[in-house]
Amino acid sequence: MMLGFILADYWWFAIPGLILGLYAQAKLSSTYSKYIRIPTSNGLTGAQAAREILDQAGLVNMPVEEVGGHLTDHYDPLKKALFLSSENYHGNSLAAVGVAAHESGHALQHKAAYAPLHLRMAMVPITQFASYAWQGILLAGFFFNAFFYKFLGIAIAVFTVITLFQLITLPVEFDASRRAKQQLLRLGLVQANEAPGVSKVLNAAAMTYVAAMVTAVFQLLQLVMLSRNRD
Ligand SMILES: [Zn+2]
Numbered sequence: 001m002m003l004g005f006i007l008a009d010y011w012w013f014a015i016p017g018l019i020l021g022l023y024a025q026a027k028l029s030s031t032y033s034k035y036i037r038i039p040t041s042n043g044l045t046g047a048q049a050a051r052e053i054l055d056q057a058g059l060v061n062m063p064v065e066e067v068g069g070h071l072t073d074h075y076d077p078l079k080k081a082l083f084l085s086s087e088n089y090h091g092n093s094l095a096a097v098g099v100a101a102h103e104s105g106h107a108l109q110h111k112a113a114y115a116p117l118h119l120r121m122a123m124v125p126i127t128q129f130a131s132y133a134w135q136g137i138l139l140a141g142f143f144f145n146a147f148f149y150k151f152l153g154i155a156i157a158v159f160t161v162i163t164l165f166q167l168i169t170l171p172v173e174f175d176a177s178r179r180a181k182q183q184l185l186r187l188g189l190v191q192a193n194e195a196p197g198v199s200k201v202l203n204a205a206a207m208t209y210v211a212a213m214v215t216a217v218f219q220l221l222q223l224v225m226l227s228r229n230r231d
Helices: 011-035 046-056 086-088 092-112 115-143 145-150 154-188 192-228
Strands: 064-067 074-076 081-085
Touching: 011 092, 011 145, 011 192, 046 064, 046 081, 046 092, 046 115, 074 092, 081 092, 081 154, 086 092, 092 115, 092 145, 092 154, 092 192, 115 145, 115 154, 145 154, 154 192
Parallel strands: 064 081
Antiparallel strands: 074 081
16 A cells, blocks of 8 residues: 555654554564463453443443454444454453453443544544545556646645544543453452553553554654755
8 A cells, every 4th residue: 555655755754653563563462472371360351340340330221342453342323232252252361451441431331422532433434434535646646746746745644534534543442441341340340450461451552552653653744854955
């Protein structure tokens, strides 16, 4: 997707995001694989922990479903349902319960009409459109280099939308983790001495969103530099 970009001037703007992205991925997989092996003291599975948090918040009708794949856990605001990957659904590890509580945190945000979540949801259609447009611009730019430079203004506008989406994702993710830790402790689903382990898993996951945001900001800067150079 970024081929045309890599060949352009200021290609080195891609390096910080790339390094941070690789670091975040490595950190997440090592942290997750460590805490997936550490069971919670009360033996609750991710699904049970999520159920408890949702029920206590009055969301008794919200389904908690199992979904295939690795770390595919998510909250679907349109279906108003929680989806947990098999290992977190059935697992009773600190990692499983932490991830399940994080996704429950998104449901709590939705119930509380947390503004950044609503802004992010509102941005989904335009961001999807921008992503398609961006891929089209890169594809066209790869074959017709002149085209890319001619439509740099449009490219910047399109990529600004994508960057703003990455930006608004950060408070949503950090807040969901904050709510997760709060509920896990308040409801006694994990003990105080287990909280640091949960935090490490959730912080490692959050780092991947920070890396995505940094990547986007640098790509946007690259586009701006290309356009300034041309003027
Ligand atoms: Zn999340």
